[in-house]
Amino acid sequence: MKILISDAFDPSLPGRLASFGEAFDDKSRLAEAEVVLIRSKTKVTREYLQDAPNLKLVIRGGVGLDNVDRAACKEKGVEVRNTPQASSVAVAELVLTLMLSAVNRVVDAHNSMGEGKWLKKELKRTELMGKTLGLVGVGRIGTEVALRAKAFGMKITGYDPYLQHHDTVELRDSLGAVLADADYLSLHTPLTDETAGMINRETISRMKNGVIIVNTARGKLVSEEDMAGALKEGKVRALATDVWYSDPPDPGSPLLTAPNVLMTPHIGASTKENLLRIGDVIVEILSGWEKK
Ligand code: NAD
Numbered sequence: 001m002k003i004l005i006s007d008a009f010d011p012s013l014p015g016r017l018a019s020f021g022e023a024f025d026d027k028s029r030l031a032e033a034e035v036v037l038i039r040s041k042t043k044v045t046r047e048y049l050q051d052a053p054n055l056k057l058v059i060r061g062g063v064g065l066d067n068v069d070r071a072a073c074k075e076k077g078v079e080v081r082n083t084p085q086a087s088s089v090a091v092a093e094l095v096l097t098l099m100l101s102a103v104n105r106v107v108d109a110h111n112s113m114g115e116g117k118w119l120k121k122e123l124k125r126t127e128l129m130g131k132t133l134g135l136v137g138v139g140r141i142g143t144e145v146a147l148r149a150k151a152f153g154m155k156i157t158g159y160d161p162y163l164q165h166h167d168t169v170e171l172r173d174s175l176g177a178v179l180a181d182a183d184y185l186s187l188h189t190p191l192t193d194e195t196a197g198m199i200n201r202e203t204i205s206r207m208k209n210g211v212i213i214v215n216t217a218r219g220k221l222v223s224e225e226d227m228a229g230a231l232k233e234g235k236v237r238a239l240a241t242d243v244w245y246s247d248p249p250d251p252g253s254p255l256l257t258a259p260n261v262l263m264t265p266h267i268g269a270s271t272k273e274n275l276l277r278i279g280d281v282i283v284e285i286l287s288g289w290e291k292k
Helices: 013-020 026-034 045-048 069-077 088-104 106-114 138-151 175-181 202-204 226-235 271-292
Strands: 001-007 023-026 033-037 057-060 079-082 132-138 155-159 185-187 211-215 236-241 261-263
Touching: 001 013, 001 026, 013 023, 013 271, 033 271, 045 069, 057 271, 069 079, 088 106, 088 138, 088 185, 088 211, 088 236, 088 261, 088 271, 132 138, 132 175, 138 155, 202 226, 211 271, 226 236
Parallel strands: 001 023, 001 033, 033 057, 057 079, 132 155, 132 185, 185 211, 211 236, 236 261
Antiparallel strands: none
16 A cells, blocks of 8 residues: 655654555655545645546545545545544643633733733733633534533533534524623634634624634634724634634734734644544554455
8 A cells, every 4th residue: 555644644653554555755656645644734636636546545634624625536436534533632622722821811921021021910811710602513622622611610502503412512503692692702613615704794793792712623714804803893802713714824814913813823633642643543544444
């Protein structure tokens, strides 16, 4: 089996793949590859598939498959797999990190100390205890976030039209009902035609003044222009975002210069532990594939 490792994985992965055949990271050898391992950087488009005549299997280490043209893969008989269960804890821990850091101005506090300032009076903090966290999408990551937020004493509501019941989250029957109550809003849906741009001027207008929004799902769930406007007006008190329209974002993205934005470079899944778990799932998938 010839396996192209097209994106960044744990350094132990090539060694773990040795028993399946030849694993290489030279992208110019795409034409030889029967299996391609990707994360979010490689885009498996129709054109990409034309350059991969031997390809039979694409494994996306992670959850979102929006960088894979699944219809084109199906037409070409290329199977597409992902490792959805591996990343939930890693992303959930980043969500809590962002929720705690955004309003506690941890980055400002750190930077001001380095500049020789002592902003003890200016840097007033805010507690999570007693606040309402609204989840949009209550799947694997939403659930892990809910469990952790519960430990902080938050009330957790959620909107997920595909769920009837959840043990930890009070499900509401409309997005509007979640938006109206949330002190913190965290996005956990896939990017689909239904969810693209779902956080926009109109939906933001239905939120509480001073809401704090965390986006670790996909950049395109949020209208950047509308969000930047709401941050400038103070309607949204803070946005913490790990995800962007593109990786890296266009230098002209209004979020890069809007006030009260806490930014990370798509590192939700980038824990050491998660990269090892992704490797475990890839080995499992390939073992099953070999037996076919
Ligand atoms: P999941 O499939 O387990 O959960 C998604 C949930 O969204 C499902 O329960 C689904 O019913 C719900 N949903 C679908 N359409 C909806 C809608 N219109 N409104 C409300 N809910 C809707 O997925 P997951 O593993 O929890 O991942 C969630 C998101 O996190 C995905 O977008 C994924 O790409 C992203 N993600 C980001 C990172 C990162 O590095 N930041 C890492 C992993 C996953």
